[in-house]
Amino acid sequence: MRNLPARPPLSPVLASRLTRETKAISEAGDPKVEAEKRYRNARKATWFAPVVRTLGKLAGPGERCMFCSGSESSDVEHYRPKAVFPELAMTWENYLWSCTPCNRGKSNRFPPDTEPGERLINPMEEDVWTFFFIDEFGMLTPRFDPAVDALNRRGVTTRDLLSLNREAVRESRQMRLNDLRQKVQDALKLMRRNELTKAAARQRLETWKQQPWQPDVADFFLQGPGGDKPPFSTFLAAL
Numbered sequence: 372m373r374n375l376p377a378r379p380p381l382s383p384v385l386a387s388r389l390t391r392e393t394k395a396i397s398e399a400g401d402p403k404v405e406a407e408k409r410y411r412n413a414r415k416a417t418w419f420a421p422v423v424r425t426l427g428k429l430a431g432p433g434e435r436c437m438f439c440s441g442s443e444s445s446d447v448e449h450y451r452p453k454a455v456f457p458e459l460a461m462t463w464e465n466y467l468w469s470c471t472p473c474n475r476g477k478s479n480r481f482p483p484d485t486e487p488g489e490r491l492i493n494p495m496e497e498d499v500w501t502f503f504f505i506d507e508f509g510m511l512t513p514r515f516d517p518a519v520d521a522l523n524r525r526g527v528t529t530r531d532l533l534s535l536n537r538e539a540v541r542e543s544r545q546m547r548l549n550d551l552r553q554k555v556q557d558a559l560k561l562m563r564r565n566e567l568t569k570a571a572a573r574q575r576l577e578t579w580k581q582q583p584w585q586p587d588v589a590d591f592f593l594q595g596p597g598g599d600k601p602p603f604s605t606f607l608a609a610l
């Protein structure tokens with residue numbers, strides 16, 4: 372999980388089409404059936420393609436999953452599942468971008484409406500680093516919440532329900548962190564020898580942020596709270 376840019380509004384034409392779809396769903400005899408049907412049709416329709424494209428672009432380079440940041444994704448994910456909230460099946464603000472394992476794992480689950488637990492963190496609407504940090508092993512770890520004298524509960528539910536530390540993803544995070552740390556150390560060495568200017572170092576930083584490989588790690592250590600840890604802190608302060 373990582374912080375994402377603000378969601379842009381859709382074009383007026385698309386927005387009003389979605390509003391019409393939503394109205395039809397809410398007026399149907401069985402809104403759940405209607406929502407499934409309308410969403411399935413939309414997913415195959417040309418008019419809906421720009422919605423999918425815009426969503427993918429919001430995920431950044433490589434269109435990585437908004438939940439695990441692990442894989443290239445192609446699934447429109449309903450933050451509030453359409454099987455439980457049919458009236459939100461055709462709502463732009465309810466869409467996220469996710470990979471198949473995350474999408475399958477989440478399925479129709481949405482605590483506390485569907486089961487005990489806390490509400491899932493929405494990476495498009497909340498600062499994920501107030502809930503999580505990434506440790507040196509690449510584990511996305513819920514922060515300690517002094518109010519409940521335990522780990523942040525929304526962080527725990529989100530991590531567990533989406534299996535955000537499944538081995539392949541954790542390993543990939545750890546590798547990205549090691550790689551990033553090495554790159555930063557190399558850059559610092561060159562800067563000390565006056566072989567890398569500040570401008571060139573800043574350019575490197577931008578390139579690293581754009582790399583489509585576990586962007587959650589880059590977000591946390593290069594522009595999030597992880598930037599207070601060496602060698603990132605030394606590097607960022609030198610720019």
Ligand SMILES: [Zn+2]
Binds near residue numbers: 436438
């Ligand atoms: Zn995922």
